[in-house]
Amino acid sequence: MAETRWLDEREQRAWRGLLAMHTQLTARMHRDLQADSGLSLADFDVLVQLTDQAEPSLRFGDLAEALQWEKSRLSHHLARMEKRGLVSRKPSKDDARGNIVSLTRLGRTAIEQAAPAHVEKVRHLVFDQLDENQVDTLAAITEAVLARLNAPRAASAERAGHDGTAA
Amino acid sequence: MAETRWLDEREQRAWRGLLAMHTQLTARMHRDLQADSGLSLADFDVLVQLTDQAEPSLRFGDLAEALQWEKSRLSHHLARMEKRGLVSRKPSKDDARGNIVSLTRLGRTAIEQAAPAHVEKVRHLVFDQLDENQVDTLAAITEAVLARLNAPRAASAERAGHDGTAA
DNA sequence: ATCCCATTGGTGATGTGTCAACTAATGAGC
DNA sequence: GCTCATTAGTTGACACATCACCAATGGGAT
Numbered sequence: 427m428a429e430t431r432w433l434d435e436r437e438q439r440a441w442r443g444l445l446a447m448h449t450q451l452t453a454r455m456h457r458d459l460q461a462d463s464g465l466s467l468a469d470f471d472v473l474v475q476l477t478d479q480a481e482p483s484l485r486f487g488d489l490a491e492a493l494q495w496e497k498s499r500l501s502h503h504l505a506r507m508e509k510r511g512l513v514s515r516k517p518s519k520d521d522a523r524g525n526i527v528s529l530t531r532l533g534r535t536a537i538e539q540a541a542p543a544h545v546e547k548v549r550h551l552v553f554d555q556l557d558e559n560q561v562d563t564l565a566a567i568t569e570a571v572l573a574r575l576n577a578p579r580a581a582s583a584e585r586a587g588h589d590g591t592a593a
Numbered sequence: 594m595a596e597t598r599w600l601d602e603r604e605q606r607a608w609r610g611l612l613a614m615h616t617q618l619t620a621r622m623h624r625d626l627q628a629d630s631g632l633s634l635a636d637f638d639v640l641v642q643l644t645d646q647a648e649p650s651l652r653f654g655d656l657a658e659a660l661q662w663e664k665s666r667l668s669h670h671l672a673r674m675e676k677r678g679l680v681s682r683k684p685s686k687d688d689a690r691g692n693i694v695s696l697t698r699l700g701r702t703a704i705e706q707a708a709p710a711h712v713e714k715v716r717h718l719v720f721d722q723l724d725e726n727q728v729d730t731l732a733a734i735t736e737a738v739l740a741r742l743n744a745p746r747a748a749s750a751e752r753a754g755h756d757g758t759a760a
Numbered sequence: 761a762t763c764c765c766a767t768t769g770g771t772g773a774t775g776t777g778t779c780a781a782c783t784a785a786t787g788a789g790c
Numbered sequence: 791g792c793t794c795a796t797t798a799g800t801t802g803a804c805a806c807a808t809c810a811c812c813a814a815t816g817g818g819a820t
Contacts, residue, residue, distance in 0.1 A: 430709040437720050440728050443735025446661070448615050450742045453778095468806070486769065494613070499807060501770055506805075523768040523815045542597040553604050555737040561607050563730045568610025570722040575617045620808095635776075653799065666777055668800055673775075690785045690798040 455547055463540035468503055469512065470544065473537035476513065476529045483528035485518065512536060622714055630707035635670055636679065637711065640704035643680065643696045650695035652685065679703060 433441060456467050465473070475492045476482050484492070490500045504527060507513045512533035518524035529537075553561065600608060623634050632640070642659045643649050651659070657667045671694060674680045679700035685691035696704075720728065 430712055431716055432712055433715065433720070436725075436728055436732065437716075440732040440735065441715060441719070443732050443739065444615075447735040447738050447742075448611075449661075451738065454742060456778095466805075487767090490769095494616075496808070497769060498771085498809080503806075505770090521768080521816075525769070545597055545599055548600065548608060549598055549604075551741055552608070552738055553600070555741050556734060558603075560730055560734050560737075561603055563727055564734055565603065565607040565610050567723060567727050567731055568607065568614040570727075571614050571618065571719055572610065574718055574722050575614075575621060633775080654797090657799095663778075664799060665779075665801085670776080672800090688786075688798080692799070 451551060454551070455544070458547060459540060459544055462543055463536060465536055465540050469507060470537070470540065472500075472503065472507065473512065473529065473533055474541075476527065477534070477537055482534070483526050486515070486525040486527055489527055507533075618718060621718070622711070625714060626707060626711055629710050630703055632703055632707055636674060637704070637707065639667075639670065639674065640679065640696065640700055641708075643694065644701070644704055649701070650693050653682070653692040653694055656694055674700075 452467065459465055459467060459470060471493060472489070475489055476484060486500065486504075487497070490497050493500065495503075504513060504515060508515060511530055514528050514530055515525045516528070518526050556564070619634065626632055626634060626637060638660060639656070642656055643651060653667065653671075654664070657664050660667065662670075671680060671682060675682060678697055681695050681697055682692045683695070685693050723731070
């Protein structure tokens with residue numbers, strides 16, 4: 427096994443920066459959102475998905491898929507949101523296993539009231555600090571990394587120490 | 594109040610990409626690290642800080658500062674790590690309120706065994722996917738956003754809707 | 761119709777992170 | 791050498807995320 431290739435100076439700068447930025451950015455947005463509207467970032471994401479639909483109700487599974495959340499996570503989270511009256515769940519008629527998740531009036535009010543300030547915050551904190559080239563480069567970076575994360579055979583390629591193209 | 598400036602296409606691409614990348618990247622690295630070594634990412638960060646010091650022990654507060662963690666968080670986390678034998682805490686002689694946190698033999702072994710694979714994973718998943726310009730741009734982006742996050746008067750500037758330079 | 765098993769979603773345990781409230785030791789001012 | 795605000799660190803309550811497992815339904819193959 428070859429020696430570890432550590433990160434050089436520039437890579438460390440980018441890596442540490444990325445971690446610090448994400449931590450501080452989400453912490454800040456979470457605190458502000460919570461203070462403004464009583465919603466968490468997770469609540470916000472759920473409510474956005476329900477609002478984006480033509481119908482403000484979705485199959486549980488479709489919602490999980492749209493959010494890219496595990497079902498277990500969504501189940502726990504909806505239980506908390508339901509207790510607070512933001513969403514409601516009722517059994518589906520088509521499939522007695524299925525649940526339909528709907529936005530309540532309270533949930534709709536909450537998201538409509540919270541969204542503008544939240545978007546403005548993203549703009550102020552992030553995009554107002556970047557030029558066009560940086561925005562596009564950021565998008566390209568994320569897409570490259572996501573492509574690698576979702577690449578097939580990634581695990582064995584990592585162990586073998588070369589890229590995924592088979593011999 | 595002016596109408597909300599929503600994100601345009603390109604900004605959404607970058608923003609969603611950033612969130613998705615971070616979520617998937619940390620999930621992946623956490624799972625792999627856990628499977629390889631039984632450590633969480635948080636454990637790893639704590640152990641790295643203790644290892645990077647000349648002395649493998651630190652004042653509790655200095656450790657919290659180095660990690661940029663709240664004291665409460667660190668206290669809870671060290672309690673769990675201590676239970677697993679990765680670190681030890683003992684009262685400081687200089688200041689009877691203070692605690693000295695030390696790496697145990699088990700903790701040292703764990704980090705030394707885990708670090709190389711972890712670094713390689715960062716390299717494979719991230720830096721091998723990027724060119725030099727992208728790495729530097731990423732660093733610049735994170736620094737710009739972090740500067741804004743830590744800017745004084747940021748909160749009132751956001752409410753007022755202009756930047757922080759006073760009238 | 762029956763058997764099987766894949767799918768839908770929920771549950772409990774545990775680890776993690778934040779907030780608010782707390783205890784104990786310190787040290788400045790008198 | 792007291793008084794008392796400050797500092798160091800802990801604790802408990804709660805929200806959140808993951809894992810492993812479970813219950814019920816659905817939909818085939820026979």
